[in-house]
Amino acid sequence: MSVKNTDTVTGLGKTPFSALSSGLASLRLDGPSLMALLTLVAIAVFALVVPPFLGDVNSMGADSFAPPSLSHLMGTDDLGRDVFSRFAHGARMSLSVGVLAALTACIIGIVLGAIAGYMKGAVDVVLMRIAELFQVIPRFFLALLVIALFGANVVFIILTIGLLGWPEVARITRGEFLSLREREYVLAARAGGQSTRAIIFSEILPNAMPPLIVAMTMQVSSAILLEAGLSFLGLGDASNPSWGLMLNEAQQFLTTAWWMAVFPGLGILVTVAALNVFGDHLTDVLNPRLRGAGG
């Protein structure tokens, strides 16, 4: 297929994959956002498919500090381990931490935000005060303290990052619920005797999704960066290398082996940039009100 002009995306509707393509068409992708989406898909496929074909991440080789070559695409590290193989496993690790932490944040945020926005009154005030506190608390420093105190294993890192990300999602959910709960169709559902749960889940939540999808994208990118920062400080899970942990290992060999630092960092940069560009585009398409206000 050709991507000569932006209308070709809508033109895909004639192919057998019409459901998928009409979904894509509604995204109204332009040059940068299409590139970002393709990049994200490529990274996700890479992280899912490639690692099993590569050797164990911790198997050591004879030649340490070998520069990138055909046998070692990204060179080897101080212990002679293949950097490419660690990079691929790192992709898996960084992405799963990012996605799972974002999911945790979203579940907590949506539930609490929905409660606050739907119930209003004292519940709302208390919940939003707590959210405000969590927003002021320096996430990075708290995560660092918690992981240093409780130990660094993957589950714990995911939960900590997720627990620190919820206020943003809660704030957005609450705002949507506050405005949507007064709409005619919600009032109609209430007058028709629908249960509160039905109103929340089948009337309000689906309509609150667009800004929440944007928030989720942003949560994933900030979770990946946060995990990288923590792992860089040596707080990552040492048995499962992530991109951040690789950068931690690279720090002491910057003089001898630049490749140990360049590739994992590029991985983070490209992933997070693609998420940000795509998220910005989603903000424009799904959420014109927020345009220019920043997410």
Added chain:
Amino acid sequence: MSTDIVNSAPPAEEKGKLADRLRTIRFIGLKILSAIPMLIGVITVNFILVHIAPGDPITILVGETAPTEEQVQALYAKLGLDKPLYVQYWEYLFSVFRGDLGYSYVMQADVVDLIAARIPATAMLMLTSLIIFTVVGVGLAVLVARRPRSIFDSIGSFLAVIGYSVPAFWLAQIALVVFALNLRWFPTSGMTSSRHAYEGLAYVGDVLLHLFLPACVLGMRYLAINFRYARASMRDALSQDYITTARAKGLSEGRILLHAFRNGVLPIITVFGLNVTDILAGAVLTEIVFGWPGLGRLMYDAMYSRDYPLLMGMFVFVSIGIIITNLVIDIVYSIFDPRVGLK
């Protein structure tokens, strides 16, 4: 101020101004009051962490050091571990409000003193790069505000995406490899040369040379934030009615830009407040790469020696710093833009 278009009814003007001022004062008062629960919240989080962490508080606090029996007794008495939990909490809360952040058994010093000694270096790094790159970012945004989709706009937007997405510490590593190790333009580490003891102007030059790379690395993020928001709010300001009015009155384009600038750039102060925690985290990590002797380095050492009192003290200190920063920003904002108090 350019809000005069809004309240231009002459007889009510004096009264209006007084009311505005009262409203601003009330707003500031409320903001200061609302910062107090935040402070208590942060201290509470810290207290809870020590008590739910695995191991007993004494072992956590003394870490892997071998304290004397006297020190353990003193700590036991200070924490009041024999007293009920609410008394311990109460006493902890007050000790923090008195400025006591605890004692580092690893470093054998008060946490407050350890932190205070590192503030100048971190402040120098952050402020230098903050000032320079805010000017660059906002300047670039003003430059492109009138010409969307120009080459400068694309360059700025591209830099902004990078600045938002790049982990500061990785950018620091790359800058170090390229400019310090290979090109040898800049020193690799520290704040001053260890081989020469420079004095006077040469000393200042030496420090600036060491400052350059870390400040630029950190600055990428300021550039990104400022460009993004200044661009959006300048464009918004330029589409407002008062700009059309000004243009109809025949004001020069330069004057119009200045007019929009005053209203368009103000929101950026708030944006800085929202981003200050990320920026500080970036600064801390950048310091570690460049061996800059600030808070980041201190934190790194504290992590590796499992110096929990120091880590907790830094968490409380940084939180208080951020709460105060946001408070100051709110106050500055309300003085510049009296409409804020109305909300």
